[in-house]
Amino acid sequence: MFDDSDYLDNVLNQPNIRKTKFTEWMKTNALYEEARELTYSDFPSKWVWHNKDKEWKLRKQRLCVGRIFYSHPGSGERFYLRMLLNIVKGPRSFEEIRTVNSVLYPTFKSACYALGLLDDDKEWHEALNHASYWASGKQLRELFATMLIFCEVADPYKLWISNWKLLSEDILQRERRILRYNDLHLSDSQLQDYALCDIERLLNKNARSLREFETMPYPNTLLLSQSSNRLLQEELDYDRVVLAEEHIKLLKGLNYEQRKIYDAVIGSVIEKKGGVFFVYGHGGTGKTYLWRTLICRLRSEGKIVIAVASSGIAALLLPGGRTAHSRFQILINITDSSTCGIKQGSQLANLMARTDLIIWDEAPMTHRNCFEAVDRSLRDILRFSDPQSEEKPFGGKTIVLGGDFRQILPVVSKGRREEIVEASVNRSSLWKYCTIFTLTKNMRLEQNPDDNAAKEFAEWILKIGEGELDDSEGEALIKIPSDLLIPHGTHPINDIVDAIYPELQTKYTDAKYLEDRAILAPTNDAVQDINDYIIDLINEGEETYLSADSICKAASNIQDQELMYPVEFLNSLKFPGIPNHKLRLKVGIPIMLLRNLNQSAGLCNGTRLLVTQLSKWVLEAKIISGTHVGHKVFIP
Template identity: 50%
Template sequence: MQLPKKGGLFFLYGPGGTGKTFLYNTVLAKLRSERLIVLAVASSGIASLLLPGGQTAHSRFVIPLELMENSTCGIKQKTHLAALIQEARLIIWDEAPMTQRFAFEALDKTLRDILGAKDDANRLKLFGGMPILLGGDFRQIFPVVTKGKRQEVVHACINRSDLWQHCELHALSRIMRVNEYTADGHVDARKHEFNKWVLNVGEGKVPALCKDGEDEPTWIKIPDEFIIKSEKTPIEAIVDTIFPDFINKQEDDDYLRERAILTTRNDDADEINKHMFKKLQGAKMTFKSSDEICKGSTDNINQHYSYPVEFLNKLNFPGVPPHKLKLKLGQPIMLL
């Protein structure tokens, strides 16, 4: 893979699910396999976790929290971070649209200074001659401007910066998260229409409605064909739709891998898991945790009396298994 010697600014644009993160990871794996240094950053902490060796952009480049038009990054010459940047061959920045344009302008000025220390010609190049690959979707999160109006938020976007006129745009359009094609290569009309409707929501083409007592239209109507209707309970209805004939196919690994039920609430996930757990065949096994207060977390010598084991066993934290973990042989689990 050849990187441009004169640098350049590139933007990978595509809706969620089109494979942007997969492409980043492919580029990272290719270049790092050639023993080249690539810095992978993202605008949010969650997005940075999806990149191997990823960090938030503010952390990696010491971008100030209060950004102004003349801001620069807090990276000094002849430091380890400056030396790392001088050796890097590419910077990948995910979820770029949610960062204010002043952050990119600050990075541009800082890279010109740091890379210009090795070659004065770099001071005149965009980002000091460092190739920059940005990515994201402008349909999603815009930069946060405190008490800012619509025009102020739009003005803070990267595509309102003078840097944008030097940007080379690349787009991904096919949504891989909901595959529109059947096994024989034909287009599934229902999935195609669903993907099209999701894009229309993101682009604001779906008319919004107001509820009683509200002044601003913030609600949209979901088409009936995308809603699961059943006389059963909601959990039973969605389980029967996503996992048809589960009783007979629960030992089929391919059947389980190609299906998932997503929910935003932990208590809903617990209810769905309990419902599915009852359908699983086999003997139930219960594994209990060993809970205790870390001795280095407090100076109180009577901590064991303040926090009895029975109290610790009742605590249930998001992302942490409960005190009693019930499993059955062959049950699929996710390790985070």
């Protein structure tokens, strides 16, 4: 382990740096026959690690349970190696770990497959086949990329070779249209190259590549090189005429406060002065409207605007928006000296160098270390083109932060009040460079001046944020006005549904009706009860999806665990953020994503969609929230 600020040569020259618990375990297996009776996870039960001497020695007393560090299924070979370490006993080299029945396999994944630790890919083949009845070739390629990233496909090559014709069925017509040559013919290998090229671009958007899947073919590099910097092209690939027209309309709607900020930011960008601006305003004051106006103006002129937010739902409100962590590759476990994962000379580094403006919404809910990491990375990236950029905040780029400190502050695990305050952006060393603007006019109320109920609610919610409803310094009891409460009846769920979804049975096919309504619930159990009640009201054919719950085949003592934890018990478990064992769906009902599938296509955690088709292995849905409203997507 080492810090970002450590001198690299000192790190590499540490004594015994090449000796680890893992490598010395294999060495111990080579030296002692009795050591070869144990897997890596069982090894600490009879051997003990001496960190000072960097070696394993026989345990003399007490019992210790081994624990292997967690590895995410999406981490590739590291995950499959971890699976094998729960099975293979006494290997003396990496090659022996990959050897099954005297056969040396080229990868850890193929060794897992030979041991029967991986399931087959029948459901993924079926999903592509079913989706092909509804989906275009482009949509099928997006579905295939989603499977590679999230679905733990056991044999990607077989999945590709069995379905490549479905995945490339629109390629020929697309190329004929692009080249304006109706008699164009492409061979099978050319069609595969074009389809693989599209899939590689989709994977790149999620920081992945076909090269990570050892059996998958890689497209012709000449086709890929034609696109040059993919990230740069994406940010420049906007219809400037449409954006210019939209900018004129948006500009007319700016109030005095918004126009003052607009002029300051645009002036900073045009004059390349750089600077940090913070726009402070509560909900309804028009921050998102201001962001859209700035984005349309600059993108219509061919300039690059990076629009990010601290949460996925907020990112969906920004044209071309992404979460800050995904765009800047901010580390999850971040420290005071961390930098972002942007490599010098990479496409992302070149994009940052060309960027004219960065808009960062919901800034108060982000830890100050994240801003400082982005600052250090931008200074480092830009110092080669402009040596003076090292002395400027964010390397001399213009950056606009926005949000409301009365809302969510940074989450500090088990942190006290002072620790949360210390983690806020206004405690950062960058805050002294910040020019602060304040938005005070509630634009939503000005659009509906006669709506007294909305005005009273806005004032009440603002007083909560200001702490004016109670005199106490810390926690306080807040009385909710009676007009915001649904009167208690004999059937509370029925009362809630009737209040939020009046005339549901006749209007549920109206997408606009569903877009404008949602019921928020505090627990998963409440969500389940409300969902079941509403689904029963809708007269449509129902599909029920069941989770495939089982004990991991790579777990130690799997025979005992299968007896202790039968499938019925696993099916009864409920976890936050994960659907229950039984998922009931009908065509026409709204659903919400619980993970980021494809941010560039608007598929983020929190995206709402409307179910349009259901099959056993895949569902088709239409996006009804964010910037991609109306787009149809396929989810395995």
